[in-house]
Amino acid sequence: MEKRKIKITGTGHYVPDKILTNQDLEKMVDTSDEWIVTRTGIKERHIASAEQATSDLAAEAARQALQDAGLKAEDLDLILVATSTPDTIFPSTACRLQHHLQADHVPAFDLSAGCTGFLYGMIVAEGLIFGGTARRILLVGAELLTKITNWEDRSTCVLFGDGAGAVILEESKDDSGMLSSYWKADGSLGELLILPGGGTKIPASHDSVEKRLHFLHMKGNEVFKYAVKRMGEAAVEALKRAGLKETDVDFLIPHQANIRIIDATGQRLKLPPEKVYVNIHRYGNISVASIPVAIHELKEAGKLKKGDILVLDAFGAGFTWAAVVYRW
Numbered sequence: 001m002e003k004r005k006i007k008i009t010g011t012g013h014y015v016p017d018k019i020l021t022n023q024d025l026e027k028m029v030d031t032s033d034e035w036i037v038t039r040t041g042i043k044e045r046h047i048a049s050a051e052q053a054t055s056d057l058a059a060e061a062a063r064q065a066l067q068d069a070g071l072k073a074e075d076l077d078l079i080l081v082a083t084s085t086p087d088t089i090f091p092s093t094a095c096r097l098q099h100h101l102q103a104d105h106v107p108a109f110d111l112s113a114g115c116t117g118f119l120y121g122m123i124v125a126e127g128l129i130f131g132g133t134a135r136r137i138l139l140v141g142a143e144l145l146t147k148i149t150n151w152e153d154r155s156t157c158v159l160f161g162d163g164a165g166a167v168i169l170e171e172s173k174d175d176s177g178m179l180s181s182y183w184k185a186d187g188s189l190g191e192l193l194i195l196p197g198g199g200t201k202i203p204a205s206h207d208s209v210e211k212r213l214h215f216l217h218m219k220g221n222e223v224f225k226y227a228v229k230r231m232g233e234a235a236v237e238a239l240k241r242a243g244l245k246e247t248d249v250d251f252l253i254p255h256q257a258n259i260r261i262i263d264a265t266g267q268r269l270k271l272p273p274e275k276v277y278v279n280i281h282r283y284g285n286i287s288v289a290s291i292p293v294a295i296h297e298l299k300e301a302g303k304l305k306k307g308d309i310l311v312l313d314a315f316g317a318g319f320t321w322a323a324v325v326y327r328w
């Protein structure tokens, strides 16, 4: 008998209306469309309004996913929000989302695993569903990175965008669903990608704000090398755990941080470009939202056929990295 599996029974996504192009950025910092496109693959990104917080983005995506699954908010057993840019340190963005959805008394908490948070969330949800704790879980990856971006730092401000993707997870009644997973972390490298200020290590002060410590800091070229290595490793190991080969893969859905990282991961699995999903040119790096947004887009475009084998693969702050093999 096949192992029990969890399955995505609804999807949703949201990106803010406002678009910031590379040409707009040329007017803000010393950069060029040519540099950004060649080094990252990004052409434009969506930017939240001053009034929007992460839970607002999450709520739009979550409502779509609930509708898609034919569920009401009160049918949920858990609301899980993966984010590195919460509305506030506390209460959690998940509790704020619960209030937005009027999902009265449904338990809710945030999960922080950088860009890998959505895949960590799937693995946690699988454990909770098979442990009997929850039957229907709303998992949202929501990120509002442009509010922790230093718009004077050209090495980071060209990279990020805002967005949210949501899924409903339940036990599968057929042969589709999550086949295997692989997750790892290495806290010794955390300083390479960090928001240093505003927590308990460096509490917010005039000095921390003056030193720009409440913005994202990244040693991009160091992070790049680890991302390439670890995303390759995660995909290969997760496939091995599912008893599948590279040739069985129909779609690689990688975290969208840089087109060169995406291409390198596709090459590691020896996949032709048409099997590697790319939307970084339209959104930039939307961190934890990139994989659920990609799944929603592929599904809505009718590109996913029953039985297709997907490899979801991510790397992010922590460092954290993970992959999930999923049969559609």
Ligand code: ACO
Residues within 6 Å of the ligand: 030, 031, 032, 035, 036, 039, 040, 114, 115, 154, 155, 156, 158, 159, 193, 219, 220, 221, 222, 223, 224, 227, 257, 258, 261, 285, 287, 315, 316, 317
């Ligand atoms: N425009 C023009 N020139 C620039 C820009 C810019 N926007 N940014 C940097 N440069 C310059 C640098 O100053 C440097 O110039 P120098 O050679 O004169 O010193 C040169 O370009 C090369 O800089 P690098 O940082 O070495 O450029 P690299 O090719 O590594 O690309 C990038 C930088 C895009 C950030 C890349 O390293 C990257 O994508 N890293 C990984 C990011 C990632 O995966 N993050 C993980 C997830 S994110 C999350 O968890 C929130």
